[in-house]
Amino acid sequence: MMLIKGVRLYGEGDPVDILVRDGVIAEIGPWLDAASTQDLTGVEVIDADGLVALPGFVDLHTHLREPGREDTETIATGSAAAALGGYTAVFAMANTDPVADNAVIVEHVWRRGREVGLVDVHPVGAVTVGLHGEKLAELGTMARSQANVRVFSDDGHCVADPLIMRRALEYTKALDGVIAQHAEEPRLTAGAQAHEGERAARLGLAGWPAAAEESIVARDCLLAKQTGARLHVCHVSTSGTVDVLRWAKERGTKVSAEVTPHHLLLTDERLATYDPVNKVNPPLRTESDVQVLREALAEGVVDCVATDHAPHAPQDKDCEWSAARPGMLGLQTALSIVVETLVRPGLLDWRGVARVMSEKPAEIAGLPDQGRPLVVGEPATLTLVDPHARWTVRGTELASIAGNTPFEGMELPGVVRATMLRGRVTASDGKVRP
Ligand code: DOR
Ligand code: ZN
Numbered sequence: 001m002m003l004i005k006g007v008r009l010y011g012e013g014d015p016v017d018i019l020v021r022d023g024v025i026a027e028i029g030p031w032l033d034a035a036s037t038q039d040l041t042g043v044e045v046i047d048a049d050g051l052v053a054l055p056g057f058v059d060l061h062t063h064l065r066e067p068g069r070e071d072t073e074t075i076a077t078g079s080a081a082a083a084l085g086g087y088t089a090v091f092a093m094a095n096t097d098p099v100a101d102n103a104v105i106v107e108h109v110w111r112r113g114r115e116v117g118l119v120d121v122h123p124v125g126a127v128t129v130g131l132h133g134e135k136l137a138e139l140g141t142m143a144r145s146q147a148n149v150r151v152f153s154d155d156g157h158c159v160a161d162p163l164i165m166r167r168a169l170e171y172t173k174a175l176d177g178v179i180a181q182h183a184e185e186p187r188l189t190a191g192a193q194a195h196e197g198e199r200a201a202r203l204g205l206a207g208w209p210a211a212a213e214e215s216i217v218a219r220d221c222l223l224a225k226q227t228g229a230r231l232h233v234c235h236v237s238t239s240g241t242v243d244v245l246r247w248a249k250e251r252g253t254k255v256s257a258e259v260t261p262h263h264l265l266l267t268d269e270r271l272a273t274y275d276p277v278n279k280v281n282p283p284l285r286t287e288s289d290v291q292v293l294r295e296a297l298a299e300g301v302v303d304c305v306a307t308d309h310a311p312h313a314p315q316d317k318d319c320e321w322s323a324a325r326p327g328m329l330g331l332q333t334a335l336s337i338v339v340e341t342l343v344r345p346g347l348l349d350w351r352g353v354a355r356v357m358s359e360k361p362a363e364i365a366g367l368p369d370q371g372r373p374l375v376v377g378e379p380a381t382l383t384l385v386d387p388h389a390r391w392t393v394r395g396t397e398l399a400s401i402a403g404n405t406p407f408e409g410m411e412l413p414g415v416v417r418a419t420m421l422r423g424r425v426t427a428s429d430g431k432v433r434p
Pocket of ligand 2: 155235
């Protein structure tokens, strides 16, 4: 048993105590150590004075790099970064080596996640064999495997062929799953290095036009409407995509969307540094895109935050811009960026944070025991956040093997004090508890 003392649920109302028994929230109330009906001698007490309790965060978009690039991240180190960031479940993207396009690989990732035991690791299955975009992977076999795959994505690549995308939507509908699309029309982004606009032009970098994203999102919304299947749009980065999503949702399309922390804060102004730590796909866009994305998330047109946590080795980042790989770390900084960009400006309250970082992603992925309300009888899967504390990001101090954070040296608000998965503390005071 465990007693969490003096915490404010969703940052609302007076502080309460939470009694956790057998992995479940057993009682909630003021001064439970006096009022509880249970014998509390010997119970572990967590002092949560001044902290906010939220349901554990769920990341729909994490690159764990195992198998294949264990020099940059493993399921163990990525799980640690996740627990320290307040996450209790992550979706491991399929662009590993070998690709997670079959039952053997997804079961391996799932089993390794269970062995590590810090967060629930759900493998994402590839949509097409080898991420080549040509032949559908065995979606049904992955769905029926022990890993119980329900989210499919070729992330890193777009499922560009409209007929393959249509078939994939039809299959996943039958499997009660969802396709998470990396929306990027490859014919429009050949050689792309940065957001297509004035800043890239000045540096002579080939651009990723906004329309490369928006045209695929529009096409896929039409296909989702036609098939009645569920579509999830990965890392929305432009205001035009928000317009398309709004239009599609208004006419009843089953579409959801995520935005990354970096697209909520950073802009292509970072190009001026010419530091490849800022290279990411989709690229950092403009100030007005950032503003529209924040408002769209607050309003619900964009449903949730997903990190696109993408560790890379030093040799793939500390090189010239055009040779560098796209991607940035995200798991341990996500909450702080959400606090900085949405909570502090008054666009989201803590209920809203619970919605975009836990409830919505759990719902999109169909997880029955994550993103649950903090009430008696529900799993004690939660995160304790200090809303007033600040911390300074140091890539070398993060749990990931790679250190490619674009937030290096920034002082950010919001510190995760503890993370609990079904009643077990997985991280507290900056350390994991395996
Ligand atoms: O920046 C990115 N990095 N975008 C992607 O779509 C893939 C990811 C990666 O795997 O590094
Ligand atoms: Zn992607």
